[in-house]
Amino acid sequence: MPDATPEAAAGDGDDSFEALFARLEAITAQLEAGDLPLERSVELYAEGMRIAERCQRMLADASQRVERLREAYDEATQSSLL
Template sequence: MTDKAERVSGPGDGLSYEQARAELASVVERLEAGGTSLEESLALWERGERLAEICQGWLDGARQRIDTVRQARETAQN
């Protein structure tokens, strides 16, 4: 695996939403630019998939928190 591909497969969990989103944007940019080997492209794609999962997890958690607060407010008002 190339040095660039190894850097792509760094830590995943523990990233904030903003960190994961920024890295995902960078991965997409690199894939769209082309000029990478097949192996590096696959590593980038795999990293992008993982970053997308991390972002979705953050968004799902935020939605759940909002729903919980709304539900508590509705219960308190009734």
């Protein structure tokens, strides 16, 4: 069973989206198993929510970067056509 401590959320220091999402999946699996004490379930749920919020911010940041790149490409394309 994966380590469920809050420190495990960062894994081996890897704070990448993929590592955080993998931790979130592990938390989800533990909660869905339904065999944890109530207090531990609440702790894991809180950790999962923190990770989900962080992942959401990372996705929003990536989306903004992609949009800026697309806009820069569109501007460059328009300039070369003139």
